[in-house]
Amino acid sequence: MSTAPHGWQPDGRLEDEAMRLYAEMTGLTLEAQLFASTRMAGRTAGLFRPGAPPCIALSRRYLDSCSAQERRDLLLHELAHYHLWRLGLRRAGHGPPFRALMRQWGFSRYPNADIMQALRRPDTSVRLLFVCPVGHEHWLRRRPKSQEISCGICSRRFDRSYLLRDTGVRRAAVQEPSHRSRS
Ligand SMILES: [Zn+2]
Ligand SMILES: [Zn+2]
Structure with missing residues (x-):
């Protein structure tokens, strides 16, 4: 039985992609589930939800519209939230440790504003x-x-x-x- 919120669909391809990226950045195995959400509002391109198992959900509409680079940026953003949580930094948010990972992994924080505006x-x-x-x-x-x-x-x-x-x-x-x- 899945406990995923309504509109969250497991996405194997996304999960493979996230596994590869996470291994590339950390050498560790990703232990999170990946979902594409059809119901995520225009204000959110992606989110990380702590738990057992931890979940990462990305907006299906955003994924359909973004470039390959933006897709990678978005995945790395949510993986960074996951990674800090895994390291025990439960309240890291977008603070200094998050920004340090951003520099280290090389991704930009904000999703494409034109896409977000159109989806909103x-x-x-x-x-x-x-x-x-x-x-x-x-x-x-x-x-x-x-x-x-x-x-x-x-x-x-x-x-x-x-x-x-x-x-x-x-x-x-x-x-x-x-x-x-x-x-
Ligand atoms: Zn032509
Ligand atoms: Zn974030």
Whole structure:
């Protein structure tokens, strides 16, 4: 039986990624569960919850919208909270020991403000700017599942010579009104 809060989904891929990162930074084995949350509000990109087992939850929508670097930053941020807790520093917060780890592990504290702002508002969603080698701009609704997608303007079929690259640029887009029936 899982005791995870509503909307928290175990994510094996995320857990593998976190295990590797944590081992890389500390040489230790991560003993925490990783979740992606569909219900996490726009104010929180990730959180660490102490307990048995300790849990790390990341916002699914943020993960869908952020760059690879931002994903790594977010994971390292929550892993740092976990690590300090594991070392017995239960009230470390974002204080000096946390900042020391930030420098040592090399991550930045704040999630992408453009993404957070877009996720906070109910009438907007995030668009992600990808470009092809020629310079065609593609505003995607979410990070592609596959790392390799090619430009549909340059070639109708998948073509490795026209792979799209993530620029890291994000903007909020107003969503089309949803279809609600009125009686
Ligand atoms: Zn934090
Ligand atoms: Zn193109």
